[in-house]
Amino acid sequence: MPEKENMIIGRNPVREALRSGQPIDTVLLAGNGGSLREIRELAVQSGAVVKTVSEQKLSQLAEGGVHQGVIAFGACASYATLEDLLAVSAKKGTKPFLILCDGIEDPHNLGAIIRTAETAGADGIIIPKRRSAMLTPTVYKTSAGAASWLPVARVPNLAAAIDTLKQNGIWIYGTDMNGALYTDTAFDGAAALVIGSEGSGISRLIREKCDFLVRLPMMGKITSLNASVAAGIFMYEIVRQRINHR
Secondary structure (H helix, E strand, O other): OOOHHHEEEOHHHHHHHHHOOOOEEEEEEOOOOOHHHHHHHHHHHHOOEEEEOOHHHHHHHHOOOOOOOEEEEEOOOOOEOHHHHHHHHHHHOOOOEEEEEEOOOOHHHHHHHHHHHHHOOOOEEEEEOOOOOOOOHHHHHHOOOHHHOOOEEEEOOHHHHHHHHHHOOOEEEEEEEEEEEHHHOOOOOOEEEEEEEOOOEOOHHHHHHOOEEEEOOOOOOOOOOOHHHHHHHHHHHHHHHHHHOO
């Protein structure tokens, strides 16, 4: 659940936030009658994730506040579009370098990935609307300010986003324990790196859409790394290869 410091409670506050164009990540609704129907329509138009929940759930979140059947969670900033991210490399005159997060739900991990991606010179981050952490205060804090500089696109469908990237000549590299050793893989072209969750990795559909699967060597008894740590190693291998091919 998004963080409570970004929570908006009640029909009028949520409706006006949506009307004003304020960045809204998620809208929780108990019911669909009266003005709640209008709020639902505004939320869908804005691109927010809309979820139907119980009155009890809303009361629990509101902690005594009068929610009137609706609570929304705002983002810390507006999201970029996929086209915005593709325009970054075109403007810089460099090969595209993007990071896709598949199932990264921990805001600390997302913030750390954003921080590393910005320092590595990536063009942007792509996250799905569902099963993902969002641009919350924790993400901003963990990114050490990088979230203010690196654009983040939130897409309805990660698989469709990959198709668009491929149409733009970008190779998709999925991180998977059954992939080729990362140091044996060429990353010097237009690249999009897919980072999966620590628990289940990248999803089956996304894995099937990848052009390459790459892995890190695991030399100890623990067979996985924190997602943000693994992402950093892969990103800087891309940086190393690009430097060597200048």
